[in-house]
Amino acid sequence: MPVRTVYTAKIDHIQIMDEHGVVDEKLAHGTLSDQEVLELYKYMCKCRALDETAFKLQRSGRMGTYPQNKGQEAAAIGAGYALQRGVDWLVPCYRENAALWMHGLPMHYVLLHWMGDERGNQIPEGVCMTPLCIPIGTQMLHATGISWAFKIRNEPKIAATFFGDGATSEGDFHEAMNFASTFQTPTIFFCQNNHWAISVPRESQMNSETVAQKALAYGMPTVQVDGNDLLAVYKVTKEAADRARAGGGPSFIEAVTYRLADHTTADDARRYRDPKEVEAWQGKDPVIRLRKYLTARSLWTDEQQASLDEEAKIMVTDVIRAAEGIAKPTTDDIFDYTYATLPPELEVQKRTLRTHSLGQYPEQAALSSVR
Amino acid sequence: MTTTQAHAAFNPKLRRRTDDETGQALVECNLVESITLTLAQEMDLDDRVVCLGEDVGVNGGVFRATDGLHARFGGSRVFDTPLSESGIMGAAIGLAMGGMRPIPEIQFEGFLGPAYDQLVNHAARYRTRSRGAITIPMVVRVPVGGGIHAPELHSDSPEAIYAHQPGLKVVMPCTPSDAKGLLAAAIEDPDPVVFFEPKRVYRLPTREWLQEDRYTIPIGQAKVITEGTDLTLISWGASVYQCLEALDTLPEDISVELIDLRTISPLDRDTLIQSVQKTGRCVIVHEAPKTIGLGAEISSIIQEHCFLYLKSPVQRVAGFDTIMPYYKLELDYLPNASLVSEAVRQTMAY
Numbered sequence: 119m120p121v122r123t124v125y126t127a128k129i130d131h132i133q134i135m136d137e138h139g140v141v142d143e144k145l146a147h148g149t150l151s152d153q154e155v156l157e158l159y160k161y162m163c164k165c166r167a168l169d170e171t172a173f174k175l176q177r178s179g180r181m182g183t184y185p186q187n188k189g190q191e192a193a194a195i196g197a198g199y200a201l202q203r204g205v206d207w208l209v210p211c212y213r214e215n216a217a218l219w220m221h222g223l224p225m226h227y228v229l230l231h232w233m234g235d236e237r238g239n240q241i242p243e244g245v246c247m248t249p250l251c252i253p254i255g256t257q258m259l260h261a262t263g264i265s266w267a268f269k270i271r272n273e274p275k276i277a278a279t280f281f282g283d284g285a286t287s288e289g290d291f292h293e294a295m296n297f298a299s300t301f302q303t304p305t306i307f308f309c310q311n312n313h314w315a316i317s318v319p320r321e322s323q324m325n326s327e328t329v330a331q332k333a334l335a336y337g338m339p340t341v342q343v344d345g346n347d348l349l350a351v352y353k354v355t356k357e358a359a360d361r362a363r364a365g366g367g368p369s370f371i372e373a374v375t376y377r378l379a380d381h382t383t384a385d386d387a388r389r390y391r392d393p394k395e396v397e398a399w400q401g402k403d404p405v406i407r408l409r410k411y412l413t414a415r416s417l418w419t420d421e422q423q424a425s426l427d428e429e430a431k432i433m434v435t436d437v438i439r440a441a442e443g444i445a446k447p448t449t450d451d452i453f454d455y456t457y458a459t460l461p462p463e464l465e466v467q468k469r470t471l472r473t474h475s476l477g478q479y480p481e482q483a484a485l486s487s488v489r
Numbered sequence: 490m491t492t493t494q495a496h497a498a499f500n501p502k503l504r505r506r507t508d509d510e511t512g513q514a515l516v517e518c519n520l521v522e523s524i525t526l527t528l529a530q531e532m533d534l535d536d537r538v539v540c541l542g543e544d545v546g547v548n549g550g551v552f553r554a555t556d557g558l559h560a561r562f563g564g565s566r567v568f569d570t571p572l573s574e575s576g577i578m579g580a581a582i583g584l585a586m587g588g589m590r591p592i593p594e595i596q597f598e599g600f601l602g603p604a605y606d607q608l609v610n611h612a613a614r615y616r617t618r619s620r621g622a623i624t625i626p627m628v629v630r631v632p633v634g635g636g637i638h639a640p641e642l643h644s645d646s647p648e649a650i651y652a653h654q655p656g657l658k659v660v661m662p663c664t665p666s667d668a669k670g671l672l673a674a675a676i677e678d679p680d681p682v683v684f685f686e687p688k689r690v691y692r693l694p695t696r697e698w699l700q701e702d703r704y705t706i707p708i709g710q711a712k713v714i715t716e717g718t719d720l721t722l723i724s725w726g727a728s729v730y731q732c733l734e735a736l737d738t739l740p741e742d743i744s745v746e747l748i749d750l751r752t753i754s755p756l757d758r759d760t761l762i763q764s765v766q767k768t769g770r771c772v773i774v775h776e777a778p779k780t781i782g783l784g785a786e787i788s789s790i791i792q793e794h795c796f797l798y799l800k801s802p803v804q805r806v807a808g809f810d811t812i813m814p815y816y817k818l819e820l821d822y823l824p825n826a827s828l829v830s831e832a833v834r835q836t837m838a839y
């Protein structure tokens with residue numbers, strides 16, 4: 119036979135809860151209990167409230183550039199909830215705040231980061247994650263390495279890395295995938311396909327029909343999931359986590375979601391994006407979807423929503439107060455983390471806050487009167 | 490004349506007038522507007538010129554440096570690329586070899602990282618390793634430097650890294666008129682040019698009237714901004730403005746010669762040497778870390794050529810030898826007018 123098929127593949131798309139909050143009971147079975155959904159819904163509302171307030175902080179000059187997470191909360195929360203806090207590692211980008219907070223990052227740290235303060239990256243002891251990552255598509259390799267270390271030491275832990283659709287165009291992404299699959303590391307590659315990379319739509323970013331299929335090239339289990347569907351995201355992430363923990367190697371998840379806000383506060387999406395597209399996706403908002411689901415099951419009332427909104431407002435105020443209550447660091451902060459031990463030249467720079475030598479060094483102190 | 494007319498329509502929002510004395514068509518631009526205008530002019534003149542990069546198309550670039558180019562020249566001259574700096578740089582090298590004149594944009598200097606291998610190990614070396622058979626005429630546009638309250642990796646000054654690479658030319662104009670002439674010269678140049686654009690001065694409130702017709706400023710020529718006899722102050726990029734501010738605070742009887750390098754590689758040694766031979770004192774100001782920065786090279790040139798003329802040690806006012814801090818501390822990191830002024834006074838008093 120001169121021609122034979124040596125490889126075929128398919129990509130599944132999974133949705134459990136549709137945009138009206140209606141659930142496929144069979145698929146939903148064994149995912150999250152109603153009580154869990156209720157708690158995660160409350161948490162999602164709080165994350166949304168903080169995200170919206172962060173936007174306003176930037177607008178009123180109290181914070182620098184901020185990338186809103188709005189619309190992508192189900193992806194972050196569903197994935198985060200499927201991982202073990204304090205055990206598994208998260209290796210994020212910047213659009214999964216809700217997962218980071220869930221795993222123990224104090225909420226105000228994220229604000230601090232965007233307020234131009236590295237202390238927002240000083241991950242507390244016992245919290246297992248890397249800081250927000252600014253260079254796109256670079257952090258996935260670290261997840262591969264972290265989970266490789268777990269594998270080498272036979273620890274039942276995994277690393278999950280989050281990144282956007284655009285990030286899958288970077289070479290490092292492919293190298294991370296190839297390493298992970300070659301060494302069969304316990305890694306989850308979680309792509310938040312929010313349809314846009316700043317102004318570039320996903321269809322112009324790549325010519326492949328799905329992002330998920332990129333994993334086929336690396337022989338990795340891969341799936342596309344409705345990223346605004348908490349139950350489905352939880353289910354596929356849990357499966358990937360269980361597989362990885364059991365020695366089954368890495369998995370890829372493409373969570374199809376949508377960036378409801380501008381790319382960041384420095385962006386104006388009206389320049390390149392049809393408002394009708396945004397409107398259509400507003401209807402698929404994960405918050406609305408969950409509320410419909412809970413309401414239909416008589417688990418949620420308008421009164422409960424009102425009191426939750428109140429609670430969220432208080433929480434947001436506290437978080438902002440915590441972030442803004444942290445005074446500007448001293449200039450020592452510029453120097454102290456460069457090395458474990460400061461080299462002598464840096465000691466001088468730290469002490470004098472000067473780089474020119476006159477007046478800083480004893481042998482050059484013999485200056486006549488300086489005007 | 491034809492070019493002036495062709496471009497009167499390009500960005501009609503810019504103010505235009507005719508110079509009373511010379512009859513020259515003038516246009517009023519800030520730095521970024523001047524860059525956009527020049528790109529449009531060059532693309533009009535030469536079909537081989539194409540722009541590519543992340544968000545440079547419909548969105549006009551995150552700094553709007555390519556604003557309006559997609560509308561004017563279409564998607565076959567202005568390309569939104571996938572999010573991949575190595576891809577942008579490597580493909581631009583290929584475009585150049587394929588007979589185009591590519592102008593890749595790297596969104597921020599911090600993202601040159603993934604493109605480093607292509608730029609340094611290929612673009613810079615092709616002429617040499619092919620003994621001149623293959624050349625890479627391309628202009629890599631990169632916003633550079635701090636001072637705009639940006640996130641991490643959006644505020645660095647890596648020019649010395651690229652200046653250290655033989656085979657690359659590196660320019661960093663800081664005024665609209667210099668940017669126009671240098672960008673045209675860079676596009677014309679047969680070799681790869683890294684064109685750094687100091688983002689802190691992209692949109693200074695005072696615009697500059699400049700000649701609208703095409704002109705070039707030779708790569709490799711520094712500019713004497715103010716002539717002086719006591720001390721040579723050398724800078725480039727946004728720090729030139731800190732130097733200008735410092736000049737205002739100095740006693741009037743200190744006569745400072747302020748030089749804007751404009752081109753970082755190749756360095757205009759003659760202008761620097763002549764100036765320091767005249768003044769006998771020199772202060773160099775740059776945003777990048779001090780150690781092994783460009784100031785070290787300039788200082789060395791001065792030591793080699795002006796040794797017997799020197800009245801005091803050459804001084805460097807630079808960034809600390811640390812990671813560029815996030816923006817809460819960035820003004821504590823960047824050289825400022827008062828530090829420049831202090832270094833000048835101490836040098837005078839030596």
Ligand SMILES: Cc1ncc(C[n+]2csc(CCOP(=O)(O)OP(=O)(O)O)c2C)c(N)n1
Binds near residue numbers: 213253254312314
């Ligand atoms: C290496 C690198 N190149 C460019 C940028 C500038 N940039 C920041 S976000 C972004 C788009 C990212 O798109 P995607 O990966 O889809 O993530 P999203 O922002 O949509 O969540 C770009 C180009 C960067 N931060 N890092």
Ligand SMILES: [Mg+2]
Binds near residue numbers: 282310311314315316
């Ligand atoms: Mg995206």
